[in-house]
Amino acid sequence: MTQLKAPRPGGLRRFAIDLSPLAVPAYRRMWLGNGIAMFGIQLTAVAVPVEMYALTGSSLWVGLIGIAAFLPLLVFGLWGGALADAHDRRKVLLATAAVLWVATFGLVVQAVLGVGSPLLLLALVAVQSVAFAVSSPTRNAILPRLVPAELVPAASTLNFTTHTAASVFGPLVAGLIFAWWGTDLGLPIAYAADAALYTVAVWATVRLPAMPPEPDPDAGRAAPGSPRRAGLASIVDGLRYLATTPVLLLSFVIDLIAMVLAMPRALFPEIAESRFGGGAAVGWLYSAIAAGAMLGGLTSGWIGRLRRQGLVLVVAVVGWGLAVAAAGLAGQLWLMVLLLAVAGAADLVSAVLRQSLLLVYAPDRMRGRLMGVNTVVIAGGPRLGDLRAGAVAAGFGGGVAWVSGGLISAALAVLLAVAFPVLLRYRAAARSGDDRG
Structure with a gap:
């Protein structure tokens, strides 16, 4: 792996996104492939x-x-994270790509045939989620194997920014598709585009070198916590490590x-229809959070130089909750989109700090399993948020579900930080002395 050091920028360049990791060819291919594939995935994320x-x-x-x-x-x-620690990570990614393709083509077929079954739709989403659950921790765990440790925050920021850029333009394009062709023709178009664009991510994965588990520096002896296979004991080891690492x-x-508590995504179709008359409004709502995150990423050069990372993480989470609550009170589409964008920028900061902390703090032999937990949290949390928002909206209305969630999440984040100040005290220099492989 090429050892690169990021230059120290001056002036306005101190705030520009750091592109240094793109000098590493393997990372550059994965960044490009994942970014293009993510655009297609966002079409499906709106279409479903x-x-x-x-x-x-x-x-509901x-x-x-x-x-x-x-x-x-x-x-x-959790199991996918254990797989990433026990097997060649490249092979794991290729296997999950095949499963994801099958599920996406299933969405295309049911839309073309007009099956109209909510249960089938839920089943296909579940299969896609299985593939994502295994591939996501694997894809994140390879990052420190592609770039040097000092570029991990910059590479994480690039990944998040690309993801959010796709999350901006994907929903907007999806909104245009539905505005032009309606749902009957628009749904199969969106699903088919997703399946086609995912081929670029597969190409990037094929070009990766083999990535078996790293050998133990003590020859002939397994490192503590190194899994021999992806079983329950391996998962428990990872959870035990997490439970004993308070930060x-x-x-x-x-x-x-x-x-x-604060994710308002499940309310977007209802709010777009009831407040703004439907049409392309749903695309604007689905892209707003990601638009803010993208702009936050493009001006993120300062994040890699932070030392009080724990404090900034807490502030960003509180800012997310308050901005979401304010957006729920907006009666104009432009204002709701603007406030959701502010929330997205705060979420970008918290996401980059959290993942950078995890990738640098944890040893390589644990990264896959901890990234598995990370996948459950970052992908599962919003989905539980969808259920909470839908259930509260069914009982009290979409506005109450939206605003109350944002306020409660901000209040609980402050209480948690005060009750357990170890996170507030965390500094970037205070890293584990454990090996990183």
Whole structure:
């Protein structure tokens, strides 16, 4: 792996996104492949709830999409992390790509045939979630094998920024697709585009070198916690390590609070229809959070130089909750989009700090399993948030579900940080002395 050092920028360049990791060819290919594939995935991320709401007319059914995705994440996210620590990570990624393709083509077929089954839609989402749950921790765990440790925050920021850029333009394009062709033709177009664009991510994965578990520096002896196979004992080892590492554990808990209580995504189809007359409004709402995160990423050069990372993480999570609550009170589309974008920028900061902390703090032999937990948290949390939002909206209305979640999440984040100040005290220099492989 090429050892690169990021230059120290001056002036406005101190705030520009750090592109240094793109000098590493293997990382550059993965960044490009994942970014293009993510654009297609975002088309499906909008198409599925739009189809579900068209079939049922209920935000509760839209919220159930979150449960259909979360349950596989809970099981296979942890197991996928163990797989990433026990097997060649390149092979794991290729195997999960095949499963994801099958599920996406299933979405295409059911849309073309007009099956109109909410249960089939939930089942296909669940299969996609299985593949994602295994591939995501594996894909994240390889990052310190592709770039040197000092570039991990910059590479994480690039990944998040690309993801959020796709999350901006994907929903906007999806909104245009539905505005031009309606749901009957728009749904199969969106699903088919997703399947086609995913081929670029597969190409990037094929070009990766083999990535078996790193050998123990003590020749002939397994390192403590190194899994021989991806079994229950391996998963328990990873959870035990997390439970005895308060900084990492609190970073996961505070993110769960933010996503479960404040994520308003399941309310977008209802709010777009009731406040703004439907049409392309749903695309704007689905892209707003990601737009803010993308802009935050493009001005993120300062994040890699932070030392009080724990304090900034807490502030970012509180800012997310308050911005979401304010957005729920907005009566104009432009204002709601703007406030959701502010929330997205705060979420970008918290996500980069949390993942950078995890990748640098944890030893390589644990990274896959901890990234499995990370996948359950970052992907499962919003899906539980979908269920919470849909259930509260069914009983009290979409506005109450939206605003109350943001306020409660901000309050709980402050209480957690005060009750357990180890996260507030965490500094970037205070890293584990454990080996990173």
